[in-house]
Amino acid sequence: MAEGFPAGGNHTGPGGDSATGNGSAEPLQKSPAPAFRSRRQSRELAGAGLSRRSMMVSGATAVAAAGGTGYLLLRGGSGEAAASASTALSGQTSTAAGSTGAATSASAGSTASSAGAGTAATPSGAAATKAAAAGTTTKAAKKITVDPDLLLGRASYGRTAASAQLIGKLGASAWLERQLKPASISDPGGQAVDAQFPDLRWSIAQARKGMKIGAWDVMQDVCGHHLGRALFSSRELFEVMVDFWANHLNIACPSSEVWDTRHRFQIDVIRKHALGSFEDMLLASAFHPSMLTFLDGTNSSKASPNENYAREVLELHTVGVNGGYTEKDIQRSALLLTGWTFWEGKLTYDPNRHYTGQIKAFGFSSANSDASKGPVTQRKYLRHLANHPKTAKNIATKLATHFVSDSPPQSLVTKLAQVYTQNDTAIVPVLRALFGSAEFAASSGEKIRRPMEQLVASARVIGVKNGSSSKALMDVYYLSKEAGHAPLGWSMPNGFPDVAESWQSPASALQVFNTTTAMVHGWWPNKMTLPGPEKLLSTKPTTRAAVITAAGKKVFGRTPTARERSAANTLLTGTKLGTSFSAGSWDQKETIALTVSLFLSAPAHLSV
Structure with a gap:
């Protein structure tokens, strides 16, 4: 069950910190690291004919993403710190965060409809x-x-x-x-x-x-x-x-x-x-x-x-x-x-x-x-x-x-x-x-998306479509909850924090990017319509270089930078995937999926 506000309410004084009468939940950034996927996900993935190599590579991509995000959230770390990171993403993070000295990308919201279940979107x-x-x-x-x-x-x-x-x-x-x-x-x-x-x-x-x-x-x-x-x-x-x-x-x-x-x-x-x-x-x-x-x-x-x-x-x-x-x-x-x-x-x-x-x-x-x-x-x-x-x-x-x-x-x-x-x-x-x-x-690079906002932004940019019932949306809700940012779920009256330092959580980042990787591969949430690697890109490139270019345009709306291209090359080289492949081949699909997954974990997507 969700955590409700404790009986007796929240008590704070002028200038004081909020505290609940019978204790409060642990800060989000201290939540334990969730598993890569739930037992239910594991069963469904196992039945999808996916190779062990594919699943391991995708997990490695998420680890790289979490590492890069952890660096990004340091806000103002030196270029040397980025250089010392051992993931393919670290070089890219050096440019996006180290050289600018600012963490990026705000939460903002796109979608939503008439004002909601039986009401008008505007005042009446x-x-x-x-x-x-x-x-x-x-x-x-x-x-x-x-x-x-x-x-x-x-x-x-x-x-x-x-x-x-x-x-x-x-x-x-x-x-x-x-x-x-x-x-x-x-x-x-x-x-x-x-x-x-x-x-x-x-x-x-x-x-x-x-x-x-x-x-x-x-x-x-x-x-x-x-x-x-x-x-x-x-x-x-x-x-x-x-x-x-x-x-x-x-x-x-x-x-x-x-x-x-x-x-x-x-x-x-x-x-x-x-x-x-x-x-x-x-x-x-x-x-x-x-x-x-x-x-x-x-x-x-x-x-x-x-x-x-x-x-x-x-x-x-x-x-x-x-x-x-x-x-x-x-x-x-x-x-x-x-x-x-x-x-x-x-x-x-x-x-x-x-x-x-x-x-x-x-x-x-x-x-x-x-x-x-x-x-x-x-x-x-x-x-x-x-x-x-x-x-x-x-x-x-x-x-x-x-x-x-x-x-x-x-x-x-x-x-x-x-x-x-x-x-x-x-x-x-x-x-x-x-x-x-x-x-x-003049504020480009001044805000970072919170976990729910990262999930939503990733789903939107890759073209996830709604399912036929509310169960599909509830699956995404629980994924957000596992990342520490369940919509409307903050238990105290002061609402979710809205600054980057409150969200410096490798565990949360790992959960988000594991979920993102699953979405990109078309694995989960399976009650929604997921494009899958074969439909992510409007073109069907047969070379790694062309995939990286097309993936950058898909995720960022532009051609990837030299740093972003280098990071993708580093990751793909480590997977032993070739630099060219046949149309419709597993190598082509996996190259597309891993490149898009990596770019969804990049500072340019976590920020604007």
């Missing part, structure tokens, strides 16, 4: 009106000057043949504007994912009725759906933002506290407001039974106020850990936010549980004298927080960290915070300013 009602009004306060979008490959790498989960062709046709500016209006994008891939998870349309009452006691089916489906849309939707930037906000307003999934509500939080809060306004999203999250349950808001009353949500809404959701709030601000916020219960699937506000009396918290003041109007005062307080300058800075910093650099320029943070404030917390103008900034244009 009041949210839509406010977002539209906010957008009109900004001048017409300027044409941006940015490398299309950089934009595609950061504002999606990685290039596909179709997305690369489209951005080449439209140009970076038009592609971005199209992505900022996801409802206008035809999305058969995302709709197909939606159709595989019909239970995500259930109400809370239906989930309670339809779920077997002890089964976490709906929560697991939320995770599979999230991953599927990242893989296959055409509304690519929208899905990146869904993941970003789900991480910002994190509720662990699966988690025992939210077994009947987490799917509705994903739909009614995150997906509904992902490109709307942050104020609307914050209000929707604060009074959603999933958040109230996860952070103990439903256990908070005037007689026994619980500080968990009051603390996290300041520290994580709005002004940030360095926002300047005090313990008294937290305590007073907790009193103000009392009165909610969630029992037998029904959310209720009970005036008898709400604290009344003068409240002053973080610059907000209210007489708070009428318990029946408690929710009105609570909403005013949350709007105050959403529009606070410290919140503007916190949101701007997180967006810049995610899309630009682990240490984003303060010039960009200041600019984005101003746009956020000027546009009444609307998200689209902030993204437009971010991707159009000089800081973004």
